[in-house]
Amino acid sequence: MPYFLLILGLATLVVTGDLLVRGAVGVSTRMGIPPLVIGLTVVAFGTSAPELVVSISAALDGASGLSIGNVVGSNITNILLVLGFPALFFAIDCKQTGLRRSTSFMILVSVLLIVLSVDGVINHVDGLIFLGLLAGYLLYNGFEANKMRKRGQNIEELMDEIDDAPEDPKKIAIYLIIGVIGLPLGGKLTTDSALDIAAIWGVADSAVGLTIVALGTSLPELAAGMSAALRRxxxxxxxxxxxxxxxxxxxxxxxxxxxxxxxVAPNFMVFDYWVMLFIAIGLAPVVFMHRSIGKIEGGAMSIAYVVYLVVVFQIGHQLAEGLPIG
Structure with missing residues (x-):
């Protein structure tokens, strides 16, 4: 039963999160908000809604390992699987304007997470630091995107998610209602069932968050990556x-x-944070040298992801049994 509930919870998160994004975009469009602003705010935040709901639900249940594991695991999944798997079929070029800047910022943010976790807790002050950086990141990207538009550069491909936004007020309302109600329900189902599975398997909750839950909440990104690769x-x-x-x-x-x-559970500081950082740094040479992620790289990344999953569960068993990591 926990497995069925986990699948149901993840499916609910993906579907209702998507409906919430489209409903919010529909409202923003009717209010005359520029598509660029919508893309940088509503769509960006909305696509992270599944991870956000799961993390908050897990934290309120006292499962910080699941909460942090969901984020760290999603970041590892986004690079190794979301980029690696589509690259098995079509090469992914890394020559886009602003990609070097965003990759550098991703590495910086990963380092900051490690630094702020040294004391064993991510507290309210740390949260304010993260949100302050997010605000600066959004403002800077909005400024840069406006400059691109004034220079006549094509940024329409970055707004693909907006194409299917509803225009009818009734449809918008239905999307928003389903999203607002469904996301918390999906988050609760996912959190409870993930904790039950962790107990059944005899692993720490962080192991389930880093793997099953992270993969499930990253499905929208994986689907978007495959779709983008197919369309070159x-x-x-x-x-x-x-x-x-x-x-x-x-x-x-x-x-x-x-x-x-x-x-912050010990396994994050000993292993998972560093895997996340190493993968982010590993992407930098490809981006800065304007290379492509091809079949060979994609295959290596996909295999590395499977190996990571195996190691995570081994560590998860050690933590559950109270054994030292190693």
């Missing part, structure tokens, strides 16, 4: 992954930490 839109594919990683740390952990402080 590399900017959407890699921008989606890098942008999601930045938002996961700054918005999800930032908002969650403001509500309830998060206790």
């Amino acid at each position: 839109q590399s900017a959407v594919a890699i921008g989606n992954a890098v942008g999601s990683n930045i938002f996961n740390i700054l918005s999800i952990l930032g908002i969650t930490a403001l509500i309830v402080p998060l206790q």
Whole structure:
């Protein structure tokens, strides 16, 4: 039963999160808000809604390991799987304007997470720091995007998510109602069932958050990455992954930490944080040298993701049994 409830919870998060985004975009469009602003705010935050709801629900239940694991695991998944798997079929170019800046910022934010976790807790002050950086990031990107538009550069491909936004007021209202009601329900189902599965498997809650829950909440990004690769839109594919990683740390952990402080489990400081940082740094040479992620790189990344999953569960068993990591 926990497995069925987990699948149901994740499916509810994905579907209702998507409806909430489209409903919010529909409202914003009817209010005359520019598509660029919508893309940088409503769509960006909305696509992170599943991770946010799960993290808050887990933190309120006292499962900080699941809360942080969901974010860290999603960031690892976004690079190794969301970029690696589509690259098995079509090469992903890394030549887009602003990608170097965003990749550098992703690495900086990952380092900051490690630094702020040294004391063993991500507290309210840390949450404010994350949200302050997020505000600066949004403002700067909005300014840069406006400059691109004035220079006549094409940024329409980055706004693909807006195309299916509803225009009818009744449809918008239905989307919003389903999203607002469904997201908390999906988050609760996912959190409770994930904790039950952790108990059944005899692993720490962080292991389930880093793997099953992180993969489930990253499904929208994976679907978007595959779709972008099929349409040869590399900017959407890699921008989606890098942008999601930045938002996961700054918005999800930032908002969650403001509500309830998060206790950092030992495995994050010993292993998972460093895997996340190493992968982010590993992407930098590809981006800065304007290379492509091809079949060979995609295969290596996908295999690395599977190996990571195996190691995480081994560590999860050690933590559950009270054994030292190693």
